[in-house]
Ligand SMILES: Nc1ncnc2c1ncn2[C@@H]1O[C@H](COP(=O)(O)OP(=O)(O)OP(=O)(O)O)[C@@H](O)[C@H]1O
């Protein structure tokens with residue numbers, strides 16, 4: 001049984017003039033436990049909309065989402081959502097930000113602090129526990145947001161362009177961390193990105209959304225021959241890299257408006 | 261951006277700063293005190309030399325005498341206590357009720373849309389124009405002054421809190437919802453702390469409004485209070501006592517600001 005199964009998801013929004021704006025049409029996708037899948041697609045193709053449906057924040061117009069065979073009908077503790085903005089609360093210290101979700105789930109404060117502190121230490125933010133977000137760099141902030149996500153011990157992690165606001169170097173570093181952490185914890189991950197290089201180098205599989213309304217245009221398994229350990233940097237050197245890049249780019253180009 | 265600027269400043273050599281830290285911190289108050297002393301001395305000298313009409317402007321010595329007199333006969337204590345009581349009670353009630361009502365509108369977009377135009381319109385009314393009405397309804401006692409201070413602060417607190425609820429980051433709400441937060445948890449963990457700076461800004465404005473409300477109420481009709489003392493002294497052309505009242509009111513305002521700043525430091529964290 002797939003870990004996450006989307007069957008025939010359609011979603012529409014009502015425009016101001018009352019007409020229906022169809023965003024997603026019959027999207028189906030099955031993701032196995034432990035898979036790292038990237039979703040790419042033009043802006044406005046409904047990637048965030050799809051995430052909101054998976055996270056149980058919005059019911060789809062039609063279709064079903066099932067996690068481990070159980071239909072989703074609201075926010076679930078098995079899914080964690082990380083957005084593009086780090087969304088750290090400026091009035092909370094790094095540690096307090098990291099334990100936010102545990103607090104909401106009713107974990108006792110001391111237990112929450114212990115777990116948060118442990119992950120901060122393990123993932124390179126030791127010493128920042130007591131700092132307010134204003135004193136952290138962009139990369140540190142996004143790392144804190146990642147830890148806030150992972151401390152909830154989700155089975156499925158939804159990453160909505162979490163790297164897009166970072167500079168290239170920080171980005172490669174954080175990509176490597178995310179990939180390693182997700183694998184280490186045996187999570188299933190879905191990453192939305194506009195960066196094809198990022199999608200190919202980090203994922204086991206890339207899905208292209210396109211069309212109006214959007215549906216799955218392409219679904220490729222990524223198999224790279226990487227020398228040494230797999231990192232976003234070494235993966236970009238793999239001989240197959242360009243081929244995947246081209247295949248995805250061609251799918252995207254067709255759906256780009258005004259591409260002649 | 262700001263953190264970069266901060267780091268840059270930290271990295272720069274400090275040679276630009278000269279002198280001992282004590283001197284730097286003491287310099288500003290020292291200059292302020294000196295200027296005040298010079299002005300007071302010139303004023304007194306001018307009055308003594310008949311260059312300034314002491315009858316029309318009062319004199320520093322006269323103000324000191326008025327202070328001694330009102331202190332000795334106990335009226336200073338009675339009047340300031342009355343005004344502080346009215347101001348603080350009105351301020352606290354107005355701030356609490358206004359803020360709670362404003363924050364509550366977050367729960368209902370519908371009620372918010374109904375209430376907002378009325379609040380904006382009421383905000384534009386100079387509240388002291390309600391003074392005669394309130395005094396007719398509630399009498400010349402303390403209650404009418406409290407109510408005037410209360411209505412003077414209510415709408416400012418309300419609009420600030422309501423405005424704050426609209427500034428809340430929608431993505432943060434999404435994040436909290438995805439974690440499974442209830443509406444009450446979102447209110448407590450997100451809305452309240454992010455509204456705090458807005459509410460403190462409103463409170464700083466409202467210190468002045470509450471004082472104006474109480475004092476104007478005392479002007480219109482009262483038996484005691486700093487406003488009462490100033491009003492009576494003004495009618496008698498006792499300018500020294502008027503000045504004394506103004507000094508007392510400034511002191512009350514300054515103390516309230518200081519207390520407010522302390523509360524803000526305790527409650528609003530992590531902002532630089
Ligand atoms: N709550 C909503 N109400 C109305 N329209 C919406 C709503 N949410 C999304 N849309 C519309 O649905 C379409 C898809 O939006 P979505 O945010 O899912 O795109 P996206 O693929 O995530 O884009 P981007 O890459 O820019 O983040 C857009 O046209 C958007 O205007």
Ligand SMILES: [Mg+2]
Pocket residue numbers: 047048049160
């Ligand atoms: Mg999006």
